[in-house]
Amino acid sequence: MAAMTGSDGGADADDAAATDDTAAVRVDGVSKRYEGRQTTQPLRDVSLAVERGEFVCLVGPSGCGKTTLLRLLAGLESPTDGTISVGGSRVTGPGVDRGMVFQEYNLFPWKTVEENVRFGLDRPVCDCADCAARVADLVELVGLGGFEDAYPKELSGGMKQRVAVARALAVDPEVLLMDEPFGSIDAQTRDRLQAELLDIWRETGKTVVFVTHEIEEAVTLADRVVVLGAGSDGVVGDFDVDISRPRERTDPEFAAAVEGVRARIE
Known part of the structure; x- marks a missing residue:
């Protein structure tokens, strides 16, 4: 050191x-x-x-x-x-x-994993293929492939924080x-x-x-x-x-x- x-x-x-x-x-x-x-x-x-x-x-x-x-x-x-x-x-x-990840997960309980991750991209609502592909890539990146349609109540604490990280990365912050x-x-x-x-x-x-x-x-x-x-x-x-x-x-x-x-x- x-x-x-x-x-x-x-x-x-x-x-x-x-x-x-x-x-x-x-x-x-x-x-x-x-x-x-x-x-x-x-x-x-x-x-x-x-x-x-x-x-x-x-x-x-x-x-x-x-x-x-x-x-x-x-x-x-x-x-x-x-x-x-x-x-x-x-x-x-x-x-x-800048993307922010808090100690608390701050996920929307009524949104799925996929919907939570793409939240930052939906301003305004965007249904383009590029956004969908980016969200899919990020879900895979944080190891949640197969859980795209799960809701926060169905996830462990570690999985919830993975969603929070993916959501912060969605807008490609510096x-x-x-x-x-x-x-x-x-x-x-x-x-x-x-x-x-x-x-x-x-x-x-x-x-x-x-x-x-x-x-x-x-x-x-x-x-x-x-x-x-x-x-x-x-x-x-x-x-x-x-x-x-x-x-x-x-x-x-x-x-x-x-x-x-x-x-x-x-």
Whole structure:
């Protein structure tokens, strides 16, 4: 594992919007405050770049702003300060260049697997052969061939999350954002889904930003593990995981990588 590197410095908003670089995702000096009876600030002056095709995991203690940052990347919320860009364009709201997979499956119970996957393509309703073929390919990609007509109530938790991944990929986003997608799934199924996700990532070449509270999961999956600190400390660790895949948790290199990340969190 490479030594920890410092986070990038914040950038002027106008300069960030005009920057032409190769990063798939760029976060420049981003802060997020929630005003109310008590003001909270889960993120302060966070800067981060994710390269095209890179798999990055965000880890950190509870309340460090991991999910908040992912929601900002998705355009579901807006930063209080700083800028976020995807593919060189500033994020001002949700867009088809980003696909989001939540911890909860968020499937439509009245729609079949096929209908759930093609939901993002049906704006407006599209019955073209290309859409039908794409949906069929994605259902096969996530290992649900033969379940096209099944409803969510007929699926296991792991199968539901596969549908959610396929739905996020349906619009062919540049970046796949994943918020603890395997957090509520049993350990055996989670291990299988991690391996399947890596296969999908390799096949599609997508850029992935993945939030998890499990350090072992982050080291299993990621090219890089980015650690957010508690108390709005921002990025406190940035680790390259230079271990060949598939990664074995009994490997001394794996254990050393986990301990290196854990040391930054603790």
